[in-house]
Amino acid sequence: METLFFTIVAAVAVLSSILVITCKNPINSALSLVMTFFCLATFYVMLDAPFMAAIQVIVYAGAIMVLIVFVIMLLNIRSETGKRTNHAVAVSSILAFFVLFEACYFLFRSTPAKEGMGPLTSNVIEKIGHTELIGKAMYSEFLLPFEITSLLLLVAIIGAVILSKKKI
Amino acid sequence: MLEKYLILSAILFSIGTLGVLIRRNAIVIFMCVEMMLNAVNLTFIALSKHLGNIDGQVFVFFVMTVAAAEAAVGLALMIAFFKNRESIDVEDINVMKL
Numbered sequence: 001m002e003t004l005f006f007t008i009v010a011a012v013a014v015l016s017s018i019l020v021i022t023c024k025n026p027i028n029s030a031l032s033l034v035m036t037f038f039c040l041a042t043f044y045v046m047l048d049a050p051f052m053a054a055i056q057v058i059v060y061a062g063a064i065m066v067l068i069v070f071v072i073m074l075l076n077i078r079s080e081t082g083k084r085t086n087h088a089v090a091v092s093s094i095l096a097f098f099v100l101f102e103a104c105y106f107l108f109r110s111t112p113a114k115e116g117m118g119p120l121t122s123n124v125i126e127k128i129g130h131t132e133l134i135g136k137a138m139y140s141e142f143l144l145p146f147e148i149t150s151l152l153l154l155v156a157i158i159g160a161v162i163l164s165k166k167k168i
Numbered sequence: 169m170l171e172k173y174l175i176l177s178a179i180l181f182s183i184g185t186l187g188v189l190i191r192r193n194a195i196v197i198f199m200c201v202e203m204m205l206n207a208v209n210l211t212f213i214a215l216s217k218h219l220g221n222i223d224g225q226v227f228v229f230f231v232m233t234v235a236a237a238e239a240a241v242g243l244a245l246m247i248a249f250f251k252n253r254e255s256i257d258v259e260d261i262n263v264m265k266l
Contacts, residue, residue, distance in 0.1 A: 092189030
């Protein structure tokens with residue numbers, strides 16, 4: 001049952017991600033990308049990570065994609081006229097296939113790590129709650145990276161404001 | 169169990185790579201980069217579940233923060249470029265060429 005569900009959602013994810021790179025109109029690409037993000041959120045739920053699924057939908061499918069669609073509308077971009085040269089398409093297909101081959105090769109060559117070594121099981125997640133577990137990890141073990149993240153966001157805000165000035 | 173998620177993630181990452189290489193529209197390239205980041209996130213969460221360790225999911229959180237910052241700055245860059253050149257085709261981005 002779970003395998004069947006996985007196969008269906010994976011097929012939708014791959015199809016919509018192919019649509020992202022083949023659609024001529026950027027708006028269609030953006031909508032296909034939202035579909036891909038929803039499929040990934042489904043996988044996160046299947047992997048016992050409901051909080052990450054919620055964040056995926058809110059931050060990615062909500063905030064980031066709204067920003068992208070907004071910019072597409074704002075710039076009123078015409079549909080692309082033709083791809084790059086056939087030469088470039090061939091070379092990049094070979095490169096992308098090589099990336100896939102390399103990932104699969106290392107995946108099948110290696111021996112998998114033993115399953116369920118850590119303390120996090122479905123039972124624990126159900127009892128304590130996924131959000132609480134993430135919060136505890138983030139505010140204790142990952143406190144310094146969390147603080148540095150705020151610095152990154154500050155720099156991003158300043159960068160965006162400066163770049164959108166009239167004269168740069 | 170774990171392998172199928174990793175293979176799916178590898179497929180999504182390769183499609184993202186292909187998109188970055190063959191498209192000319194800067195916004196579509198940007199969306200393909202987001203897709204590659206998401207493929208990596210899927211790997212993190214699948215391995216976090218497999219190993220029973222929460223650290224991978226905290227890393228996904230940080231990846232999402234970086235993606236959000238990248239979206240803000242990247243789109244501001246594209247708007248600034250469009251104001252100068254009336255185009256966001258990557259082949260037109262050659263202001264710094266000698």
